[in-house]
Amino acid sequence: MKPRLLLVELHHLGDAVLSLPFVRGAGTKYEVHVLCRPASNGVYRLLAHPPIIHQWEPPWGDERPAGWGATLRAVRAEGRALRALSFEVAVSAWADARVGLLLAETHATRRIGFPMTRGNYYGADLPWRRRRRLLGRALSMFWKVLHPRTPLLTSELQRESARQAHFRCWQQIAETLDVPYEVSLPWIAGTAGATRPPDSRPVLAVHAQARLPSKQWPAGRWRELAARPAVSQKFDLVEILPAGAEPVTPDHARRINTPDLASLVAALQDADAVLCHDSFPAHLAAALGKPVVTIFGSGQPDWFAPWNNRAHVVQRPVCPLHPCIDRCGMDRYLCLEAVSIRDVLARLEGLKFNP
Numbered sequence: 192m193k194p195r196l197l198l199v200e201l202h203h204l205g206d207a208v209l210s211l212p213f214v215r216g217a218g219t220k221y222e223v224h225v226l227c228r229p230a231s232n233g234v235y236r237l238l239a240h241p242p243i244i245h246q247w248e249p250p251w252g253d254e255r256p257a258g259w260g261a262t263l264r265a266v267r268a269e270g271r272a273l274r275a276l277s278f279e280v281a282v283s284a285w286a287d288a289r290v291g292l293l294l295a296e297t298h299a300t301r302r303i304g305f306p307m308t309r310g311n312y313y314g315a316d317l318p319w320r321r322r323r324r325l326l327g328r329a330l331s332m333f334w335k336v337l338h339p340r341t342p343l344l345t346s347e348l349q350r351e352s353a354r355q356a357h358f359r360c361w362q363q364i365a366e367t368l369d370v371p372y373e374v375s376l377p378w379i380a381g382t383a384g385a386t387r388p389p390d391s392r393p394v395l396a397v398h399a400q401a402r403l404p405s406k407q408w409p410a411g412r413w414r415e416l417a418a419r420p421a422v423s424q425k426f427d428l429v430e431i432l433p434a435g436a437e438p439v440t441p442d443h444a445r446r447i448n449t450p451d452l453a454s455l456v457a458a459l460q461d462a463d464a465v466l467c468h469d470s471f472p473a474h475l476a477a478a479l480g481k482p483v484v485t486i487f488g489s490g491q492p493d494w495f496a497p498w499n500n501r502a503h504v505v506q507r508p509v510c511p512l513h514p515c516i517d518r519c520g521m522d523r524y525l526c527l528e529a530v531s532i533r534d535v536l537a538r539l540e541g542l543k544f545n546p
Contacts, residue, residue, distance in 0.1 A: 194279035196221035196368075197297060198242070199290050200231065201249045203402070205495075206357075207234040208474035210284065211378045213361040214242055216371035221280065226273070226293075233452045234475075237379035245273065251289070259326070262289065270296025280368065284360040286311035288327035291343035292334065303346040303364050307331060311350050313494060314516045354493040356501075374498065376480035381460035393544050395426035396462035398472040399439045405489035405519050406468045408527055413439035416532050422539065431458050431472070463544045466535070473497045484538045488527040489515045503542070505534050 196217055200210050207227060215238065217223050223242035225235050232244045250265045270293040281299035283290045286307045294302040305311040307327035314320040334343055348363050365372040387394075397417065401407040416422060417430075417440040428444040433455070438446055449455040455472065456479070459465060465476040465483045469490045476483045477497035485497055487506040491514035496504050507529035512520045 193220065193222040195224060195276055197224045197226060197273065197276075197278045197281040197294075197299060199226045199281065199283040199293060201226070201228060201247070201290065202285065203228070204231055204234060204471040205474040207231040208378075208471070208478050209357055209495075209498075210361055211235075211238065211478060212358070212372050212374045213282075213284075213365055213370075214238065215240075215373035215378065216365055217368065218242070220368070220370050224276065224278070226269075237452075237456065239380055249289075263292065263330075266290075266293045267296050269293060273297045282364050282368075284357065284364060286313075286327075288330040288334075288343065291331065295334070295338075295341065295343045301346065302342075302344045303367055304344050304348065305350065305360065306344060306347045308349070310353065313491070314514060317512070317515065317518075319518060320516070354491075356496070357494050358498060376478075376499075378478040379456070379475075381456060381479050392425065392427045393463035394429055394461065395422070395539070396429045396431055396459060396465045396476075397440060397444075398431040398433075398465065398467035398470070400433055400436050401468040401470045403489070403517055405515070405517060405524055405527075406470060406487075408468060408486050408488070408530060410437075410439050412530075412532060414441075416535055417441055417444065419532065419536065421536050425539075426464075429458070429462060431455065464539075464542050466539065469495065473500075482542050482544065484535065484542070486527075486530055486535065488524060488530075489513070489517065489519060491516075503538050505530055505538050507531075507534065 200207055214223055218240055225242045226245045226247055228248055229246045232246055235241055235244055247269055250262050266289050274297050278297055278299035280301045281294040281297050283304045286305040288307045307324055309315045312324045315324055346367055362372045399413045428440055430438055430440040430444050430446045432446055432448050434450045447458045449458055459476045459479055465481050467473050469485055469487045473483050473485045474497050477500050483497045483500045484503045487504055492504040509529045510525040513526055
């Protein structure tokens, strides 16, 4: 019987995709368990050999987050609930003392992750991020005083540079455990695409939605881009429409409704290339091996560009507060307004398609 490993990924859908190469590789040596938000569990089920999934909605990140006392009680309770599974290893790629506390409460023999230092913490220089980091450091020190022989993490890793890609964090954990970091494409099982004539134009899938306004390119720009001859004449245009989304493409474009994850995977699988925001579909398309042109706003592409698609990122770093992550400090989204249609067309023209 393989020893058990717990991976904690309590961020969002795209972040769950970023952890898949580690999950695939760790499965060669461990019985992999994943603790994730309920919304993310479907991502892990896309793997050919899914991990054992535990769902938990953490008491932070929503519109009315719990106070620190309630948060810590909930974190400790969840960690203790997982303790009965006797994990040999527990890991996380995020510098978050709350997650470190959860790992410690599982009593896993090895707890591997990134302490909440300035070098490990994304956006550490932003005022609100600095406050959160200092609170996390205080929690870590308080735990050390109470439990001097039981550190939150038994192996503390450090990012190699401030601009290190998040993928590399997972790879560092894999190296610490001496397990493969499995990035061979595709990462997930897609569907069999429709057969097309050999002389047909490449299919460009457009996904014009984003979870955060700070990542949403203006709808008017999308409409103008889709009408340009460089797009309308070069590509067969398909717009992917999640539930409730309004179309931004011309009427001649084909539109596909994707009310669930399976339909989104199928739509991305049938495309030759994908154009979208810094969002979940970008990472999902990259996991399928698709070239992805990604429009970045508030985020930092060095950290979170889709796998193997850093060169296709569209961004204009004009804002003095960039990257603000998810709290814009300006009166409007300068970073998104600065991205021109010409910028996007230049990236589309540079795409190479698989034969």
